[in-house]
Amino acid sequence: MPALFSPIRFGTLELANRIVIAPMCMYSAEDGCATDWHLMHYGNLAQSGAGLLVLEATAVEARGRISRYDLGLWNDAQVQALRPVLAHIRRHSPMPVCIQLAHAGRKASSLRPWEGGGAMPATHPDAWPTVSASAQGYLPTDPTPASATLQDIAEIKQSFVDAAVRAQQLGLDAIELHNAHGYLLHQFLSPLSNLRTDAYGGSLEGRMRLTLEVFDAMQAALPTGFPLGVRISATDWVEGGWDVAQSQVLAHALAERGCAFLHVSSAALHPAQQIPIAPGYQVPLATALRNSLNGRMPVIAVGLITEAQQAEAIIQTGQADAIGVARAMLYNPRWPWEAARQLGTQVAAAPQYLRCEPHGAKGLLHAAPATTD
Ligand SMILES: Cc1cc2nc3c(=O)[nH]c(=O)nc-3n(C[C@H](O)[C@H](O)[C@H](O)COP(=O)(O)O)c2cc1C
Numbered sequence: 001m002p003a004l005f006s007p008i009r010f011g012t013l014e015l016a017n018r019i020v021i022a023p024m025c026m027y028s029a030e031d032g033c034a035t036d037w038h039l040m041h042y043g044n045l046a047q048s049g050a051g052l053l054v055l056e057a058t059a060v061e062a063r064g065r066i067s068r069y070d071l072g073l074w075n076d077a078q079v080q081a082l083r084p085v086l087a088h089i090r091r092h093s094p095m096p097v098c099i100q101l102a103h104a105g106r107k108a109s110s111l112r113p114w115e116g117g118g119a120m121p122a123t124h125p126d127a128w129p130t131v132s133a134s135a136q137g138y139l140p141t142d143p144t145p146a147s148a149t150l151q152d153i154a155e156i157k158q159s160f161v162d163a164a165v166r167a168q169q170l171g172l173d174a175i176e177l178h179n180a181h182g183y184l185l186h187q188f189l190s191p192l193s194n195l196r197t198d199a200y201g202g203s204l205e206g207r208m209r210l211t212l213e214v215f216d217a218m219q220a221a222l223p224t225g226f227p228l229g230v231r232i233s234a235t236d237w238v239e240g241g242w243d244v245a246q247s248q249v250l251a252h253a254l255a256e257r258g259c260a261f262l263h264v265s266s267a268a269l270h271p272a273q274q275i276p277i278a279p280g281y282q283v284p285l286a287t288a289l290r291n292s293l294n295g296r297m298p299v300i301a302v303g304l305i306t307e308a309q310q311a312e313a314i315i316q317t318g319q320a321d322a323i324g325v326a327r328a329m330l331y332n333p334r335w336p337w338e339a340a341r342q343l344g345t346q347v348a349a350a351p352q353y354l355r356c357e358p359h360g361a362k363g364l365l366h367a368a369p370a371t372t373d
Helices: 036-045 076-092 148-169 182-188 202-219 244-256 282-293 310-318 325-331 336-345 351-356
Strands: 009-010 013-015 019-021 052-059 098-103 174-179 228-233 262-265 299-302 322-325 347-349 363-369
Touching: 019 336, 036 052, 036 076, 036 322, 052 174, 076 148, 098 148, 148 174, 148 228, 174 182, 174 202, 202 228, 202 336, 228 244, 244 262, 244 282, 262 282, 282 299, 282 322, 310 322, 310 336, 322 351, 325 336, 336 347, 351 363
Parallel strands: 019 052, 019 322, 052 098, 098 174, 174 228, 228 262, 262 299, 299 322, 347 363
Antiparallel strands: 009 013
């Protein structure tokens, strides 16, 4: 069996294979509520044969949305709107579903990418005030966020906890804490965006404090053993910023706490970033962390992993324990089927699709196990 298609555990969660559908904002929610876009989109991705589906960045409070169209999980209406999406997936797919919980911090109050992206000017009728580790925008021209008070920090922490409990009660299988891509928790981690002089800034310990307190509070509110993982930007790709050495310290602190997985991305904290874009360019970051962790928690590599052989080599040679696929999955939502064909193995599929195997690939698909619905 190819290593990519061997099962793996993220804490108590069993994945049929090592292909993770990475979280992707759809900017298609209304007041934080899922719409028929989500039903169609996630229903489709749940037919892909991947080992895990991670739902898009979902805001834990209104102020923490990237755009006004982000999914949210800060009220009951949003729970009710997401319920049919999950029920639909469950009815037709055995794929476990994780949700990414997020707060955008100073990158909130932005336009959707197809509306130009970036922070709305404070004068825009849809703009709202943002909060960050310090009163410093991503771009000097962006509206200046408020520096979080201790009261803000306490409220934000509680919002993460409340959203986590809603997610678990809704029946989601796992939670990924969004600690990457220049959003709020990453804004606290990086010395480039955290200029605080209190207990939440300064030393590495101070800058990691909010991430670890949020993780601890969520974990304490969830049932024992509920899979809680973390996505990080392992480096800012800026001199003097957050880097792999600091990520290693954070990774060990998370492993110590029973973190279910580490999803290793990079960047998006500072406009001066110099990213060496190339196929698999973030894999060495995941490998550095995996080597340092020495098996204490599984590590997901992500970023321009687009080819089956490339993914197989990453797993087989121990560069990562699982791989995340984002854009290639939107382009071809049957990416795992094609990977299985190229690697000469089988993948589970809905019975309605079993007759579609291409000539020469008979036996590629087998019926997915019965769903629980
Ligand atoms: C449309 C789109 C939306 C994204 N939204 C999120 C998100 O909600 N949370 C997140 O952590 N990353 C997000 N990302 C980043 C992806 O998860 C992934 O890390 C990145 O695209 C690199 O992987 P890829 O080369 O396979 O696309 C998004 C990427 C795309 C293309």
